[in-house]
Amino acid sequence: MVIAHNKKKKYNHNKKEEENNNNQERLGTNPRAERERSSPCEGRDNPRNGRELDSPRSDTVDKNTAASGKTVDSPRSEKAGSAASDKMDDLVESLKSKKGLSTLDDDFVRDKIERIFASNNIIKRKFHSSASFKQFSKSQEHEELQKRIRKELRAIYGVFQTDESDRMKLLTRLRTTHDDTERREIVDGLLGTHTSTKERLPHYDEIYSVLCEKISPETVVDLGCGMNPLAHHYFAQHNCWPTILASDISADDMKFLDECFAALSIPGKTVALDLTKDDDIAKLPALTKDADVTLLFKLLDSLEEAKRHISYKLFDNIKSKWIVASFPTKSLGGKKNIARAGRSWFERLLARKGLAWETFSVENELFYVIKK
Numbered sequence: 001m002v003i004a005h006n007k008k009k010k011y012n013h014n015k016k017e018e019e020n021n022n023n024q025e026r027l028g029t030n031p032r033a034e035r036e037r038s039s040p041c042e043g044r045d046n047p048r049n050g051r052e053l054d055s056p057r058s059d060t061v062d063k064n065t066a067a068s069g070k071t072v073d074s075p076r077s078e079k080a081g082s083a084a085s086d087k088m089d090d091l092v093e094s095l096k097s098k099k100g101l102s103t104l105d106d107d108f109v110r111d112k113i114e115r116i117f118a119s120n121n122i123i124k125r126k127f128h129s130s131a132s133f134k135q136f137s138k139s140q141e142h143e144e145l146q147k148r149i150r151k152e153l154r155a156i157y158g159v160f161q162t163d164e165s166d167r168m169k170l171l172t173r174l175r176t177t178h179d180d181t182e183r184r185e186i187v188d189g190l191l192g193t194h195t196s197t198k199e200r201l202p203h204y205d206e207i208y209s210v211l212c213e214k215i216s217p218e219t220v221v222d223l224g225c226g227m228n229p230l231a232h233h234y235f236a237q238h239n240c241w242p243t244i245l246a247s248d249i250s251a252d253d254m255k256f257l258d259e260c261f262a263a264l265s266i267p268g269k270t271v272a273l274d275l276t277k278d279d280d281i282a283k284l285p286a287l288t289k290d291a292d293v294t295l296l297f298k299l300l301d302s303l304e305e306a307k308r309h310i311s312y313k314l315f316d317n318i319k320s321k322w323i324v325a326s327f328p329t330k331s332l333g334g335k336k337n338i339a340r341a342g343r344s345w346f347e348r349l350l351a352r353k354g355l356a357w358e359t360f361s362v363e364n365e366l367f368y369v370i371k372k
């Protein structure tokens, strides 16, 4: 394990540099800021291609108004409204039917569809002018929409999931087994159902020894948590027994984690949050103000891909004493190395926020331990 400290000198230098950059940015004369604007999340493709899609809601409002029949009283338009919402429901269902996506919330998928509609009028018009989902599903526009959305959903969620039915089987076994060794094997099996925790399994002991030594947390908020909260026993190995508040996008996954917490007597609860939504981010101050640490393990790349610069908002709203953020140092499957320099955008964020940090790394993951 490598532990590195950000030296004060370097930090002061960074701060000056950042002030300069900020000034230049305000004046529009900083070429680096220009580069950043088009590449916020180095090392990853940005499917949104720098387009701002912050107001996808206007279309939703139109459609919902039509769907609810509030503006027009005739039964014919009521019928049209309900047909439109059936069409949307069918589209959502068909998109979720692919492996790894079925536990996503309908609203989350609907929101992604509306974002594509907001950026592509041709797809949107084809959808609204089709008499039924069946008719739309035969069009080229449907194919294009399906391709884009599945790519996006898989990148931020589905790519990390393995077979969901395995999880249920493991939970059932957990509920009926009292042998400690077997229970431990089952928990490792559960951690293995999510790519990130599977990769981290050989390193948990090392990672949690650093966290317990530095922070000794009694309360932990784990955002974009995946299955990570089930690694709670690694805290216990280092004399910590923290209460966990776990959060990810899928309400189904959060319900599953709640059931695991009960079966494993982990002191914790869950809340489903979409951290690209302002309403959900606004809940973070209350959720984190009494926590010792907020974990952002391998989360920020996904969020930045969905919404550029969202990490700044996240850091403004997290009120815990510490934040521990991690990043993969290898691409999924371990084929490509992601250079440390690829996280320079994140170190700039920390410098701009005036935060001190240390780093340590294990085989495939780089950790930032940040004092708020």
Ligand SMILES: C[S@@+](CC[C@H](N)C(=O)[O-])C[C@H]1O[C@@H](n2cnc3c(N)ncnc32)[C@H](O)[C@@H]1O
Binding pocket: 156, 157, 160, 196, 197, 223, 224, 225, 226, 227, 228, 247, 248, 249, 250, 273, 274, 275, 276, 296, 297, 298, 299, 302, 303, 306
């Ligand atoms: C690479 S995984 C990391 C999981 C876990 N933190 C870990 O390291 O074991 C990224 C996680 O971020 C979650 N995620 C992606 N977009 C999100 C969003 N908009 N809001 C909340 N969570 C999100 C995904 O569902 C996924 O579980």
